Amino acid sequence: xxxxxxxxxxxxxxxxxxxxxxxxxxxxxxxxxxxxxxxxxxxxxxxxxxxxxxxxxxxxxxxxxxxxxxxxxxxxxxxxxx
Amino acid sequence: xxxxxxxxxxxxxxxxxxxxxxxxxxxxxxxxxxxxxxxxxxxxxxxxxxxxxxxxxxxxxxxxxxxxxxxxxxxxxxxxxxxxxxxxxxxxxxxxxxxxxxxxxxxxxxxxxxxxxxxxxxxxxxxxxxxxxxxxxxxxxxxxxxxxxxxxxxxxxxxxxxxxxxxxxxxxxxxxxxxxxxxxxxxxxxxxxxxxxxxxxxxxxxxxxxxxxxxxxxxxxxxxxxxxxxxxxxxxxxxxxxxxxxxxxxxxxxxxxxxxxxxxxxxxxxxxxxxxxxxxxxxxxxxxxxxxxxxxxxxxxxxxxxxxxxxxxxxxxxxxxxxxxxxxxxxxxxxxxxxxxxxxxxxxxxxxxxxxxxxxxxxxxxxxxxxxxxxxxxxxxxxxxxxxxxxxxxxxxxxxxxxxxxxxxxxxxxxxxxxxxxxxxxxxxxxxxxxxxxxxxxxxxxxxxxxxxxxxxxxxxxxxxxxxxxxxxxxxxxxxxxxxxxxxxxxxxxxxxxxxxxxxxxxxxxxxxxxxxxxxxxxxxxxxxxxxxxxxxxxxxxxxxxxxxxxxxxxxxxxxxxxxxxxxxxxxxxxxxxxxxxxxxxxxxxxxxxxxxxxxxxxxxxxxxxxxxxxxxxxxxxxxxxxxxxxx
Amino acid sequence: xxxxxxxxxxxxxxxxxxxxxxxxxxxxxxxxxxxxxxxxxxxxxxxxxxxxxxxxxxxxxxxxxxxxxxxxxxxxxxxxxxxxxxxxxxxxxxxxxxxxxxxxxxxxxxxxxxxxxxxxxxxxxxxxxxxxxxxxxxxxxxxxxxxxxxxx
Numbered sequence: 047x048x049x050x051x052x053x054x055x056x057x058x059x060x061x062x063x064x065x066x067x068x069x070x071x072x073x074x075x076x077x078x079x080x081x082x083x084x085x086x087x088x089x090x091x092x093x094x095x096x097x098x099x100x101x102x103x104x105x106x107x108x109x110x111x112x113x114x115x116x117x118x119x120x121x122x123x124x125x126x127x128x
Numbered sequence: 129x130x131x132x133x134x135x136x137x138x139x140x141x142x143x144x145x146x147x148x149x150x151x152x153x154x155x156x157x158x159x160x161x162x163x164x165x166x167x168x169x170x171x172x173x174x175x176x177x178x179x180x181x182x183x184x185x186x187x188x189x190x191x192x193x194x195x196x197x198x199x200x201x202x203x204x205x206x207x208x209x210x211x212x213x214x215x216x217x218x219x220x221x222x223x224x225x226x227x228x229x230x231x232x233x234x235x236x237x238x239x240x241x242x243x244x245x246x247x248x249x250x251x252x253x254x255x256x257x258x259x260x261x262x263x264x265x266x267x268x269x270x271x272x273x274x275x276x277x278x279x280x281x282x283x284x285x286x287x288x289x290x291x292x293x294x295x296x297x298x299x300x301x302x303x304x305x306x307x308x309x310x311x312x313x314x315x316x317x318x319x320x321x322x323x324x325x326x327x328x329x330x331x332x333x334x335x336x337x338x339x340x341x342x343x344x345x346x347x348x349x350x351x352x353x354x355x356x357x358x359x360x361x362x363x364x365x366x367x368x369x370x371x372x373x374x375x376x377x378x379x380x381x382x383x384x385x386x387x388x389x390x391x392x393x394x395x396x397x398x399x400x401x402x403x404x405x406x407x408x409x410x411x412x413x414x415x416x417x418x419x420x421x422x423x424x425x426x427x428x429x430x431x432x433x434x435x436x437x438x439x440x441x442x443x444x445x446x447x448x449x450x451x452x453x454x455x456x457x458x459x460x461x462x463x464x465x466x467x468x469x470x471x472x473x474x475x476x477x478x479x480x481x482x483x484x485x486x487x488x489x490x491x492x493x494x495x496x497x498x499x500x501x502x503x504x505x506x507x508x509x510x511x512x513x514x515x516x517x518x519x520x521x522x523x524x525x526x527x528x529x530x531x532x533x534x535x536x537x538x539x540x541x542x543x544x545x546x547x548x549x550x551x552x553x554x555x556x557x558x559x560x561x562x563x564x565x566x567x568x569x570x571x572x573x574x575x576x577x578x579x580x581x582x583x584x585x586x587x588x589x590x591x592x593x594x595x596x597x598x599x600x601x602x603x604x605x606x607x608x609x610x611x612x613x614x615x616x617x618x619x620x621x622x623x624x625x626x627x628x629x630x631x632x633x634x635x636x637x638x639x640x641x642x643x644x645x646x647x648x649x650x651x652x653x654x655x656x657x658x659x660x661x662x663x664x665x666x667x668x669x670x671x672x673x674x675x676x677x678x679x680x681x682x683x684x685x686x687x688x689x690x691x692x693x694x695x696x697x698x699x700x701x702x703x704x705x706x707x708x709x710x711x712x713x714x715x716x717x718x719x720x721x722x723x724x725x726x727x728x729x730x731x732x733x734x735x736x737x738x739x740x741x742x743x744x745x746x747x748x749x750x751x752x753x754x755x756x757x758x759x760x
Numbered sequence: 761x762x763x764x765x766x767x768x769x770x771x772x773x774x775x776x777x778x779x780x781x782x783x784x785x786x787x788x789x790x791x792x793x794x795x796x797x798x799x800x801x802x803x804x805x806x807x808x809x810x811x812x813x814x815x816x817x818x819x820x821x822x823x824x825x826x827x828x829x830x831x832x833x834x835x836x837x838x839x840x841x842x843x844x845x846x847x848x849x850x851x852x853x854x855x856x857x858x859x860x861x862x863x864x865x866x867x868x869x870x871x872x873x874x875x876x877x878x879x880x881x882x883x884x885x886x887x888x889x890x891x892x893x894x895x896x897x898x899x900x901x902x903x904x905x906x907x908x909x910x911x912x
Contacts, residue, residue, distance in 0.1 A: 194779040342784070407806040409773050415886035
C-alpha cells in the first residue's frame with residue numbers, strides 16, 4: 047500500500063476523483079482517495095499513487111518495476127527495453 | 129556575467145576577470161574550463177591538502193538558463209584521496225544561484241587563517257566568520273547560514289564535520305542530498321578553512337536568441353518526458369539500478385567476491401517507495417525529480433528524515449556490505465550526509481574492511497573493538513563514526529585507503545577494488561566489456577559518470593548503436609568487438625555534458641530517446657550564439673578528456689594504471705552467466721584499439737599529433753618536460 | 761473565469777515554472793522577472809511554498825490599491841497590475857494578499873497575468889502541481905485550457 051500523507055485536518059468528508067495522467071501512454075483517468083493503485087484504461091499498466099490530501103494525488107511509479115520493464119521489453123520491437 | 133573570481137583566502141582579496149572567448153570556445157565551462165585552469169594551477173608535486181592546491185568551482189556554460197535540466201556545476205582540485213585529478217559534478221540549485229549572483233567560475237587559493245564561508249551575492253564576494261558552524265550537521269549548517277543572511281532562497285554548498293577535519297574522502301553537499309561526492313573535494317575545501325559557499329542574486333543572464341531557446345527548451349522537454357528512460361528515473365531515480373542489477377546478475381556483493389548475493393528481497397526500489405519515500409525533489413529546471421525524500425524509524429526509535437538514497441548507497445551497504453535492510457542503509461546514508469562523507473568511498477572502504485576481517489587480516493584490535501561481520505548494523509555505523517572521530521580503524525581510513533592499507537600491511541591492498549586509487553561502484557560489470565574499459569581508462573580513476581557506457585546493459589540492436597555512435601556496437605555486452613568506440617563516445621559526451629552544466633540523466637548516456645549532442649548543439653547556439661557542428665562539439669569533449677589525461681600522465685600514469693580491478697579477471701560464481709570474467713588478451717587488444725582511436729601511443733600517452741589537432745601542444749610540451757628527456 | 765490551481769504538495773521545487781515565466785515576460789533573462797516564487801522554509805522540509813496569484817473571486821489587494829493600478833479585466837476577469845500607475849514603495853497590495861502573489865520584479869511589483877490564457881508554467885509542470893482550472897480535460901495529454909471557459 048502506498049502511504050497516505052494526508053494531513054489530519056484535511057480529512058473532512060469524501061472528495062471527488064482526481065485526474066491522473068498515465069506515465070506510459072499519457073492517457074487521462076481518474077482515481078479517488080485513498081486508492082493506492084490505479085490501472086490505466088488506455089494501456090493497462092498499473093501505477094502506484096501517492097496522496098498528499100484527498101484532492102492532491104499523483105502517480106509516482108509503476109506498481110512493480112521488474113514486471114513493468116519485462117512488459118515494456120516485450121512490447122518494443124527488437125526486444126530492447128530502452 | 130562571464131566572470132571568473134579569484135579569492136585569495138590568505139590575503140582576503142578578490143579579483144574578478146572576464147572569461148576569454150577563446151577559453152569558452154575551447155572548453156565551454158564547468159568541468160571543461162576547470163580542467164584547463166587546474167592543469168595550469170598545480171603540478172605533480174602539489175600537496176592536495178596544502179595551501180598550494182586550488183579549489184575550482186565552475187558552473188556549466190548553460191547553468192541557470194531557462195533550458196531543461198540546466199542545473200549542474202563542478203568542483204575540481206588535486207585530489208587528497210587519490211593524489212591526482214579531483215573533480216566532481218553536482219546538481220541542485222547552487223550552480224544556478226552562483227550565476228544569478230554574477231559569477232561563472234570561482235578559484236579559491238591559499239588558506240584562510242580562520243574558518244570562513246564565502247558569501248557570493250550581487251556581484252560581490254565576502255568572507256564571513258564560520259566558526260559558529262563547527263558542530264553543525266550539513267543541513268543545519270545550510271539552514272543556519274540562510275537564517276543568518278535573512279533569505280530562505282540563498283543556496284548553500286557546504287562541508288560537514290568530515291570535511292572540516294580533512295577526512296580525505298569528504299564531500300561537498302547542498303540541500304538534503306545533492307553532493308559533489310567523489311575524490312575528496314570536501315577535504316580540499318576544509319584544508320582551506322572554507323566551510324561553505326552561500327550564493328544569492330538577481331543578475332540578468334544574457335541569452336543570444338530568447339525565442340529560439342524557448343522553442344528548443346519546449347522541444348527538449350517534450351522529447352525527454354516521452355522517453356522510457358525518463359519514466360524509469362522519474363519513478364525511481366538511481367534506485368532503478370538496484371532492481372536491474374539484482375535481477376540481471378551483475379549486482380556485486382561482499383566486496384565484489386560474488387556477482388549475486390541472494391540476499392532477501394527487501395533490497396528493491398518498489399519496497400523503498402512503499403515504505404520509506406515521502407516526497408520527491410528536483411534540481412533546477414528538471415522535470416525528472418529523481419531525488420527522493422525519505423523518513424525512517426531508526427533502531428533507537430527516533431524518526432528522521434533525509435534525502436536520497438541513491439543506488440551507490442543502497443547497493444553499497446545493501447549488497448557489498450551485506451546489510452540488505454533499508455533501515456541500516458538509510459541510517460548509514462543519512463549519517464554520511466550529515467557529516468559530509470562520500471557514500472561511494474564509505475561503502476567501498478567498509479566492504480573492504482569487512483573482507484579483511486572475514487579473511488583474518490584484521491581483527492577487533494585493529495578496529496577499535498568493532499566486529500566487522502557482513503551485514504552488521506553496528507559495524508557499518510561504527511566504521512563511519514570512527515572515521516569522523518578519527519579513532520580506531522577510522523583513524524587509518526580517514527587518511528585514505530592507501531594509507532590504511534600500508535598501515536595494515538599483510539597484503540590488505542590486494543582486496544581493495546579500485547582503478548588509479550578510486551574505488552569502483554557497487555555493481556559488478558566485468559561482463560560488460562565497454563564498461564570495464566571505461567573503468568580502466570576513466571580520467572579521475574574508476575568512474576561510472578565519466579566513462580560507463582550505460583547502454584551496454586540494454587542489448588540494443590547494432591543498427592540502433594550504429595545510428596548513435598557511428599559504428600555498430602554488438603548488442604552482446606560480453607563481446608569486445610568495437611567496444612572502444614562506445615567508451616570513447618561515452619567519455620566525450622559526458623565531458624561535454626559536464627562542461628555545459630547539463631544533467632547526464634537527461635542525455636543519451638542513459639537512454640537513446642533522451643538528448644544527444646545534436647540537441648546540445650541547438651541549445652548552445654540559441655543560448656550563447658556560439659555555433660558548433662556536432663563534430664566540433666564532440667571534439668570539445670575530446671579536448672577536455674585529453675587535458676585530463678595529460679594531468680594523469682604528468683603524475684606518472686600510463687598503460688600500467690589503465691587496468692580493471694584484479695577481481696575482474698576471476699570468474700563470476702553465480703547466476704546464468706557464471707564463469708564470465710575479463711580475459712586478459714582480448715582486454716589488452718581492446719585497450720590497444722582504444723588508444724589508437726584516441727590518438728594515444730601504445731603506452732596510453734597522447735601523441736603530439738593528437739594534441740596538436742586539439743590545440744593542446746603547450747600542455748603536451750609541459751608534460752613531456754615534466755616526464756623527462758627522451759619521453760614524448 | 762480561468763485561474764491557476766496549486767497542488768503544493770506535488771511541487772518538487774524544480775522552479776522550471778519560474779524560469780519559463782521569467783523568460784516569457786522579459787526580453788532579458790532574470791529569474792526575478794518570474795511572477796511566481798517557489799521556496800522552502802528549511803532544507804529538511806520537503807514541501808515548497810508556491811506563491812502565485814490564484815485570481816481569488818474576493819481580492820483584498822484590489823480593494824487596497826489606492827491608485828487604480830490594480831484592476832480586473834472586464835472580459836476575462838483576470839487581475840492586472842499596471843506598472844505605470846504603481847508608485848514605488850507603496851506595497852499595499854502585497855501586504856493585503858494572503859497568498860504572497862505580488863513579487864518584486866526589480867522595477868516595481870509584478871503579478872501573474874495567466875500569459876493571456878495559456879500559462880507557460882502549467883506547460884512545464886510535470887507533476888501538475890500547477891493546473892489551469894475551469895477547463896475541460898482532453899482525452900490525452902497535459903492540462904490545457906478549454907476554448908471557452910465554462911460558466912461558473
